[in-house]
Amino acid sequence: MTGSVAIVGLGPGAEDLITPEVQQALADATDVIGYIPYVARVADRPGLTKHASDNRVELDRSRHALELAMAGARVVVVSSGDPGVFAMAAAVFEAVEAGPAPWRELDIRVLPGITAMLAAAARAGAPLGHDFCAINLSDNLKPWEVIEKRLRLAAEADFAMAFYNPRSKSRPEGFAKTLTLLNAVCGDDRPVIFARAVSTPDEEIRVVPLPDCTPDMADMRTVVLVGSSQTRIIARAGAPIVYTPRSAP
Ligand code: SAH
Numbered sequence: 247m248t249g250s251v252a253i254v255g256l257g258p259g260a261e262d263l264i265t266p267e268v269q270q271a272l273a274d275a276t277d278v279i280g281y282i283p284y285v286a287r288v289a290d291r292p293g294l295t296k297h298a299s300d301n302r303v304e305l306d307r308s309r310h311a312l313e314l315a316m317a318g319a320r321v322v323v324v325s326s327g328d329p330g331v332f333a334m335a336a337a338v339f340e341a342v343e344a345g346p347a348p349w350r351e352l353d354i355r356v357l358p359g360i361t362a363m364l365a366a367a368a369r370a371g372a373p374l375g376h377d378f379c380a381i382n383l384s385d386n387l388k389p390w391e392v393i394e395k396r397l398r399l400a401a402e403a404d405f406a407m408a409f410y411n412p413r414s415k416s417r418p419e420g421f422a423k424t425l426t427l428l429n430a431v432c433g434d435d436r437p438v439i440f441a442r443a444v445s446t447p448d449e450e451i452r453v454v455p456l457p458d459c460t461p462d463m464a465d466m467r468t469v470v471l472v473g474s475s476q477t478r479i480i481a482r483a484g485a486p487i488v489y490t491p492r493s494a495p
Pocket of ligand 1: 442
């Protein structure tokens with residue numbers, strides 16, 4: 247029996263935002279591997295073994311998945327959102343590159359999912375309608391100096407921005423520094439969207455002018471979208487529409 251590894255995205259939370267392709271991979275799996283809360287999102291059924299592990303053990307988890315597949319298992323590695331966005335797909339390939347040669351011959355597929363920034367953008371309107379970039383604000387795997395440089399250059403280049411992991415546990419002051427830097431570089435009141443737990447029962451969307459943002463508005467379940475200088479707000483009775491026009495002046 248030949249095994250396989252599917253590295254899949256479970257989307258931002260809602261069941262109907264999981265693609266049919268990912269649902270099929272889960273239905274065919276013998277083993278599901280991932281971070282505890284994501285594995286918990288997969289329903290139990292006979293014939294399925296769940297392997298849930300804690301955060302920050304991505305490489306061990308990847309090697310485990312590859313070893314199970316070598317032994318014939320149909321393994322699904324789960325991430326939230328998209329598996330290629332600050333998630334397990336890159337971790338599995340790091341393990342493959344550093345691992346034994348036979349791992350390279352395994353059937354390994356990446357099945358995309360809806361990443362948090364796109365789910366959040368859709369709720370707010372179209373804030374990422376022109377050029378944008380995504381930055382992981384966690385300094386777990388890169389020095390803060392690198393984050394700061396990327397933030398400054400992205401703001402100077404007038405990208406709209408999406409921030410993942412806005413509040414790192416190891417350095418909670420990171421997001422405060424981010425706001426200080428953005429206020430200094432941007433120098434105007436562009437809209438910031440705090441999208442928390444999008445597509446779950448805890449969902450909360452707030453649109454706040456940059457100068458009024460405070461660090462406590464974000465937590466680890468929030469993705470933060472910052473508009474460019476061109477981002478517009480359409481005021482109306484309900485929640486405002488935030489969008490970035492397709493053209494730059
Ligand atoms: N692979 C995931 C990202 C993992 S990093 C994806 O593509 O979405 C974890 C970060 O993603 C969180 O700190 C938060 O910034 C963001 N995130 C994940 N799910 C979210 C949701 N439902 N609502 C808002 N932000 C979310």
